[in-house]
Amino acid sequence: MTKPRVSLILVTYNSAALLAEFANSLSSDTSMPPYELIAVDNASHDTPWQQLPAATWIVLPTNIGYGSACNRGAAQANGEYILFLNPDIAMRAGWLFQLIAHLEAHPEVACIAPETLYPGEQRTLQPGIADRPTLPGAALMMRKRDWVTLGGFDEAIFLYWEDTDLCWRAQKSGRRTVVACDTAITHIRGASGGGSARWIHHYIRNGIYAYLKTQPWPAVGWFILRQIIAWPWRAVRRQPQHLVLAVWWNIARLPQTLALRRMLLLPKK
Secondary structure (H helix, E strand, C coil): CCCCCEEEEEEECCCHHHHHHHHHHHHCCCCCCCEEEEEEECCCCCCHHHCCCCCEEEECCCCCCHHHHHHHHHHCCCCCEEEEECCCEEECCCHHHHHHHHHHHCCCEEEEEEEEECCCCCCCCCCCEEECCCCCCCEEEEEHHHHHHHCCCCCCCCCCCHHHHHHHHHHHCCCEEEEEEEEEEEECCCCCCCCHHHHHHHHHHHHHHHHHHHCCHHHHHHHHHHHHHCHHHHHHCCCCHHHHHHHHHHHHCHHHHHHHHHHHCCCCC
16 A cells, blocks of 8 residues: 555534535545545534545544644654645645645745635735745645644644644744745635634634744733723623633633743744
8 A cells, every 4th residue: 555645634523514525626636646534523413424434534522622633633644744624625736746846845844835715716826935924724734744843733722823823833943834825725714613703712812822822022912902902892792701711711821831932932052
């Protein structure tokens, strides 16, 4: 059996209805290099494994969050490269070879993603790569050795900001995070996350956490201030407790977060 060059890590959560288009775009690309598909299901109420019977499925008994589920899949990956995917995307022919080519040409790059388009959006693609401070986790690719060096996704983050946190940690280690300007995916944003209203407290708390870990203090303060400014609007929408819960979560674990901050911000020798 040919060893996969790329391990595709797909995380599902009540995503069965999305997988037909995902599977079709994947199977229709005849230029794919040798790959394996590892699917991790976060205790869905539907049966996504019936839509992708050829995948290696890890079915979890409880929902452990996106980043933690990615870590479970990556632990079983056999490829030289690992690529994290959301189920609500459609890929273009040749996209994976282009991502590999860019990583091979740029050893200083730790993370790469294709351009991300909305359904129906048209954009003229350009050659080469471009530095981006953050990359979407909908299609995020790395060498496996870089993934191991960075320690994977931070499992303190249940949902939202895990991709940003990973990119910021890569940059703090002296590596680049880039987008491949010559290829794209279509992403139905939000269709695989369970709905922002349900998970908004995770967005706020993880944003504060990621800023506290890696960003200058003025940036930390500005992010927290923006959340406070938005508080009255959230209160009108019956979500006033979310900011309180998010801030309290960060206060409770502040010593651990500051220890991580000191470690990440140490000068590199």
